Amino acid sequence: MSNRYELNKNLAQMLKGGVIMDVTTPEQAKIAESSGACAVMALERIPADIRAAGGVSRMSDPKIIKKIQAAVSIPVMAKCRIGHFVEAQILQALDIDYIDESEVLTPADNVNHIDKTKFKVPFVCGARNLGEALRRIAEGASMIRSKGEAGTGDIVQAVSHMRAINSDINRIAAMREDELFAESKNMQVPYELLEYVHKNKKLPVVNFSAGGVATPADAALMVHLGAQGVFVGSGIFKSKNPEKRATAIVKSVTNYDDPDMIARLSEDLGEAMVGINQQEIKILMAERGQ
Amino acid sequence: MIRIGVLALQGAFLEHQAILKHLGAETFQIRKPKDLERKIDGLVLPGGESTAICKLLIDLDMMNQIKSKIQDGLPVFGTCAGLIILAKRVKNKSVPGLETMDIECVRNAYGRQLGSFRATSQFEKFGKIPMVFIRAPYITWAGRGVEILAEVDGKIVAARQKNQLVTAFHPELTDNPTVHRYFLEKMVKK
Numbered sequence: 277m278s279n280r281y282e283l284n285k286n287l288a289q290m291l292k293g294g295v296i297m298d299v300t301t302p303e304q305a306k307i308a309e310s311s312g313a314c315a316v317m318a319l320e321r322i323p324a325d326i327r328a329a330g331g332v333s334r335m336s337d338p339k340i341i342k343k344i345q346a347a348v349s350i351p352v353m354a355k356c357r358i359g360h361f362v363e364a365q366i367l368q369a370l371d372i373d374y375i376d377e378s379e380v381l382t383p384a385d386n387v388n389h390i391d392k393t394k395f396k397v398p399f400v401c402g403a404r405n406l407g408e409a410l411r412r413i414a415e416g417a418s419m420i421r422s423k424g425e426a427g428t429g430d431i432v433q434a435v436s437h438m439r440a441i442n443s444d445i446n447r448i449a450a451m452r453e454d455e456l457f458a459e460s461k462n463m464q465v466p467y468e469l470l471e472y473v474h475k476n477k478k479l480p481v482v483n484f485s486a487g488g489v490a491t492p493a494d495a496a497l498m499v500h501l502g503a504q505g506v507f508v509g510s511g512i513f514k515s516k517n518p519e520k521r522a523t524a525i526v527k528s529v530t531n532y533d534d535p536d537m538i539a540r541l542s543e544d545l546g547e548a549m550v551g552i553n554q555q556e557i558k559i560l561m562a563e564r565g566q
Numbered sequence: 567m568i569r570i571g572v573l574a575l576q577g578a579f580l581e582h583q584a585i586l587k588h589l590g591a592e593t594f595q596i597r598k599p600k601d602l603e604r605k606i607d608g609l610v611l612p613g614g615e616s617t618a619i620c621k622l623l624i625d626l627d628m629m630n631q632i633k634s635k636i637q638d639g640l641p642v643f644g645t646c647a648g649l650i651i652l653a654k655r656v657k658n659k660s661v662p663g664l665e666t667m668d669i670e671c672v673r674n675a676y677g678r679q680l681g682s683f684r685a686t687s688q689f690e691k692f693g694k695i696p697m698v699f700i701r702a703p704y705i706t707w708a709g710r711g712v713e714i715l716a717e718v719d720g721k722i723v724a725a726r727q728k729n730q731l732v733t734a735f736h737p738e739l740t741d742n743p744t745v746h747r748y749f750l751e752k753m754v755k756k
Contacts, residue, residue: 283682286700286739290613290646293576309660312621314576314614349658349673350615351701373679373701396680523625530575530622531597 284398284418287351287373288482291315291419291505295495295526296484298322298509300340302347308512311522315351315373317507318344323380323427324510324549327557332382335363341370353400358565359385361394368397374419375399377412379564380426380509389565392416402486404437404562406444406473410465413481420479422503423562424487427510429551431488431497433562438485438501449477487562490515490548492528492541499532516546568754571596571606573632575622577614577647581738585746586610591754602631608641608754611648613700613736616673619647620661629664636666641729641753643746649732650703657706667730668709675704675721675734685735689724690715695744697723697735704734729753 294314299305300322308316320336321329335356345352351373356363358377363384367375377390379402392399393416402423403409409420422441424434448470451459456474460467472480485503489495490511498506506529508522515521524541531537570586572579574595583593596602596609609632611619623629636642636652644652651663655670676682682700689695697718705722708714716724716733723734724745731753737745 279684283684283698283700284679286698286736287679287682289578289581289739290615290700292578292580292614293574294615294618309617310621312576312618312625314618349660350617351679368680371678371680398679523621526618527622527625530626534598537598 280396281416281418285481287398288400288419291351291484292482293530294505295522295529296353296505296507297512297522298507299344299513302343304513304518305344305347307519308522309348309350311519312526313350313522314505315353316344316348317353317355317376317509319355322510322513324429324514325427326380327427327552327559334381335360335366338366338370341367341372345370355381356390357381358383359388359390361390364390364395368395372397377401377417379423379561383564389415400484402562402565403441405440406448407463407465408566409441409479409483410463410469410473413469413479414466417481419482419484421484421486421507424485424489425557426487426561428488428557429490429511429514429549431490431494434485434487434489434498435501437562438498438503441479441483442502445473445477445479448473489525490551491545492524492538495525496528496532496538499529505529510549514549521545521548567592568607568750569594569605570608570610570754571601571604572610573612573619575614575626576618577612578736578738579610579612582610582612582645585738585743586750589743589746589750591750596628598626599628599631602628602635606640608643608749609635611642611644611651612738613646613648616647616650616663617661620651620663624661633664633666636664636730639729641731641749643731643749643753645733645736645738646700646702649705649734652730652732655707667727667732668712669705669725669727669732670707671703671705671734673703674701676702685718687716687718687723689744690748692744692748695737695742696740697737698739699735702734
């Protein structure tokens with residue numbers, strides 16, 4: 277693999293144990309940074325509002341991204357539509373730290389994802405299972421996140437996706453080596469990546485959780501289930517007291533194994549985002565890009 | 567056996583633990599004040615986001631305790647964010663750190679992720695080693711008593727002041743154990 281790809285995987289390693297927060301303004305970005313976020317995702321609208329607005333959702337206005345880059349010193353990520361390599365080229369031209377090729381935006385291509393090996397900047401992509409994760413890695417993603425169901429404040433999908441990825445990994449690790457050839461065909465993933473999972477019992481890149489995290493307990497739950505860090509989208513700036521909630525989520529990721537501390541952190545946070553049940557929503561974003 | 571505490575608030579702390587274990591040291595994670603009560607021969611401050619780590623050090627009430635341990639002579643090794651946290655002066659800093667080492671550094675000195683790079687350079691007298699720089703800082707000033715251990719393109723990227731060792735790069739992201747061995751053998755073992 278190229279030097280650049282290694283460096284991009286390395287940046288994801290530095291983000292581990294951290295919380296990446298969705299922000300829409302420089303002010304929110306500053307709040308995120310001072311609350312202990314390890315990176316921010318610069319967006320025009322957070323997922324809950326994308327859901328409410330409906331219509332086609334695209335890459336953010338570069339002006340917003342630039343303002344957020346100027347406001348903070350931590351890494352700045354931004355989303356492009358699945359398969360929209362020109363949006364990705366624009367983000368690279370903006371010197372973005374990480375591109376999220378995201379199902380939260382309306383897909384631009386129903387068949388192909390972006391050939392991420394053609395880019396110098398790193399990509400993170402969503403996955404619901406090991407097959408999706410390894411296909412994205414084969415295309416050049418240097419970080420994976422569970423898809424969850426963004427903008428709902430409902431953790432159930434993030435939990436199923438993280439459990440699915442890990443149980444797939446365990447299943448592959450338990451296989452006989454001579455079964456991997458057929459399994460790579462079955463899962464539609466490159467043999468080499470499957471062999472890596474078999475030998476190392478983990479993904480070859482960092483794996484975060486995303487989609488539906490709303491409370492410190494949600495964040496700690498995902499770390500227990502194997503997430504190496506957490507994306508929080510609508511959960512923070514759709515709540516009553518963003519700063520307090522952001523700080524509490526950061527601390528509960530670090531001390532996910534300390535229920536006494538998480539109990540204290542969960543006290544008096546004000547109202548959480550209202551949330552929508554997965555059954556109440558019309559668009560399942562997680563089904564985009566498989 | 568040597569016991570190294572690795573600050574595990576955020577960042578790449580597992581990578582440090584793996585390489586230290588490979589060199590025969592025992593390691594444990596430090597996540598809250600209680601973890602500082604354990605027997606400790608040396609401390610590692612890993613790479614990650616320095617603002618996030620400093621904020622957690624303050625909120626979790628560990629900044630002063632760690633600072634006084636370092637001032638009392640506890641050997642400490644900081645990589646990247648760890649360097650920033652130990653530096654007395656930091657350009658464009660937003661959250662105060664430990665500020666125990668007489669150096670000045672610039673954060674994100676090579677720019678954003680597109681500026682991240684790999685290099686090979688001399689480390690003290692131990693030969694050339696691979697160095698991985700991720701949104702890295704470099705040292706712009708070193709006070710009296712600070713020994714410069716490595717430079718890349720004329721910039722100071724590794725230094726030592728008595729019990730404090732810092733690198734702007736990430737030796738824990740390579741297979742080369744030179745810097746960790748230096749820390750264990752020249753600074754922790756007495």
